[in-house]
Amino acid sequence: MSAKLEIANLNKRFGGLVAVNDVSFNLEPGEVVGLLGPNGSGKTTVMNMISGALACDGGIVRINGTDITKMKPHKVARHGVARTFQLVRPLPTLNVSENVMLALAFGKQRHWGRTAREMAEDKLAFVGLAGRGQEKVGDLTYIDQKRLEMARALASDPDLLLLDEWLAGLNPSELQIGIDLVRHLQDQGMTILLVEHIMEAVRALCSRCIVMSAGEIIAQGACSKVLQEASVIKAYLGDDHA
Template identity: 80%
Template sequence: MSKPLEITNLYKRFGGLIAVNDVSFKLQPGEVVGLLGPNGSGKTTVLNMISGALPCDGGSVRIGSTDITKMKPHRVAKNGVARTFQLVRPLPTLSVAENVQLSLAFGKKRHWGREARTLAEEKLAFVGLEGRGDERVGNLTYIDQKRMEMARALASEPELLLLDEWLAGLNPSELRIGIDLVKNLQGQGMTVLLVEHIMEAVRALCSRCVVMSAGEKIAEGPSAEVLREPAVIKAYLGDDHA
């Protein structure tokens, strides 16, 4: 069973730039929530702080009753958090299955050898890459690299999955495949925080949205309502459209 995510008064500064300023929100177990905003609004910085890739300058991050605010990424992963990145980051000298097996070695439970290979193949089958574990990553199409990255994230057995523009760059048919895959995760009770610019995907997947602009939260609520708010329209399109 997934655990709730709660971030409170999250704050991050880079020199004179305040990238995230007093951001708070919660995710309940099994929710798929969109974290939206124009480029530079601080969304990826929030994901980086949740996953431990960046230290927080203020505020806290909790998974259930566990405070993960000051944990290193490998400790955050052991507490049930996995993520994807804006750009797929495969290890090109390894096979598809070996890329996934790395996560199995460093996730909540450590798996090695034949057991790890079997579990890697199961994750690959789940994302639509059944029987392709021996291929080189360079042979995969873009959507299949995205699938492999998802399998790698799922191999760490997360309770919370952070998807950072995972659907970006897909053509319409590939986008449908990606949406269906996230829906399958939702059907299994996975909690997902989704950073995304593709509104078709947001509307299809996210019951709620949190919207950021210039490092601050400007809206939160049901997706259909939030996307109509003047402050959100202004943040994306400017004053003339608000």
């Protein structure tokens, strides 16, 4: 349950705006790495290109040596890549279990019927929603919607998990629950790329981090060192704090 991610010279333009400019980095199997930067720095665009939601204008994305750069999202998923999104968007006409069952049809292995139902319950139990599969998604609290989002991502049996601000909007006690859940995946050897603004979570979970600003990587390395670099402080707080 781990993958090697290789990104080389990734580029993306939106008209005259360069959103991602020549971005390159690797994740080793089992690593949890933070992809950081101020709003608008290109982090989510990188996530979208890895997952196939956006086409690249240049560069290469490889998972376990396989080039997935031009694949559609459902094919990327079959190569072991799953993600969460900044905004949780469960399917409101389906119950909690059915939301997870739908994801089970698009992973490395396709599952249907009773097998899918049983596997969905296993994923829900893993994220802390045991026995709640028949509930309406609209009745879930925010943290439980986040749990459901994680269960859907894990349902595809990923080797690489992309977490896009999954911990955002949680209160302190909920944040600790979220950190513990990601740490559980970390202990199981999952490879995770984590986009996050909550430094408490980054320091708790990430062995190293990659910092972007204006579409480019400005620093990468051990979190304790990178977060103290003048270029990183300037990107987040401005010249007066650098």
